[in-house]
Amino acid sequence: MPELAEVAFACSKWNSGLDKRVREAATLPTSRVYRESDHTEFSNLLTGKKLILAETHGKQMLFSFSGNIYLGIHLGMTGSLANEPATYEIQKYDALVLRQSECSLVFRDPRQFGRLRISCRTKPPPWWSDLPPSITENEFNLEIVEKAVIRHNRRPIKALLLDQNYFPGMGNWMADEVLWRAKLRPSRLAGTLDVNEIAYLYNQTLFVAKGAMKSVGIKGGDPPKGWLFHVRWKDGLLCPKTKLPLIRESIGGRTTCWSPSYQS
DNA sequence: ATACCTGTTTCCCG
DNA sequence: CCGGGAAACAGGTA
Incomplete structure (x- = not known):
């Protein structure tokens, strides 16, 4: 995986x-x-x-x-x-x-x-x-995210997060985790995000990348309790924040799990 | 048997 | 030329 x-x-x-x-x-x-x-x-x-x-x-x-x-x-x-x-x-x-x-x-x-x-x-x-800065590096900054959003304003934000030119290391479950924590609907077109949402998205990217490295990266196990990770793999499970049903659908060509009661 | 899959590249379209 | 999305890649697993 x-x-x-x-x-x-x-x-x-x-x-x-x-x-x-x-x-x-x-x-x-x-x-x-x-x-x-x-x-x-x-x-x-x-x-x-x-x-x-x-x-x-x-x-x-x-x-x-x-x-x-x-x-x-x-x-x-x-x-x-x-x-x-x-x-x-x-x-x-x-x-x-x-x-x-x-x-x-x-x-x-x-x-x-x-x-x-x-x-x-x-x-x-x-x-x-020649690789761009990975999402775990200090050189990965807010400006990179802002530029990506401007250039690809018609792409669903989920698809943009998976673009290795901007978010090296981001994968499908991490992108879902980031968007859930950033309270953003995965299908939102990148160009519709305001400056606060972009900054929050950036911060949650750092949080998920660091948290994943600390747990999965070192021990090879799962991310911490309470992460979307634990409920994203099959239909019919509940959002850990709102306890309401999650949705699983294809967005940006990939299976995407998100919480309509939490993400907008 | 059938559908689905944690990633990337190629092809086609507007 | 550029951007976005579907298809393709090839086999395991449920």
Whole structure:
């Protein structure tokens, strides 16, 4: 379930491979996650290299290796990272297996919406260093939200929140959580928000991003009690604030859960 | 069997 | 050229 905090937690699964060399890199050549690159590059460049750094930016992950090798991973909808025994054999949907002395670092993705990138340069590649500030960073400010709203004034605010150019890391459940706390109807066109609503939306974005990182991002569990998260996945549940029925419908092309008695 | 799905890119339309 | 929305991607799960 990879958005901001789940991605951070997934990334930490490879922490035990830090400072260790890759003895062998096995790939699944037919996997669509290699659509941007040649899968042989991954085995060629990663074999023998030491994993130095594991970090995330929004939904993107970057693994830095010795020899100026940078591995980029995006989990898509169903991608996951795992830490398996050193003797682990590659399985059906394992796109990449990095065998080390004490464990195997695995990226698997049955649905293959994820994406792998690799780069050998003295600096981090542009697909990493050129990313806009993620919603957890200090550089993510009110001005970014204001500009997005002005430029995309005809978009439902739900769809705008999911735009990774402005809100890197925001995913479907987080967007619902933010809009619920900001008391905004997800279908509201961005251009109809006044300055106070925009500022409130921005503040709730910070709150949800920080809260998710503290709970989901570190422990891998669920967000705190009382969050919309716990009642958004199926029909017929009640708004935690008003105790009145929630609605689930498609907005901006995604399943959206919201509280008509609370959000306007 | 059928419908639905936590993400992004591509295609089509106005 | 630009913006918005649907479709497509491919398989698991209920």
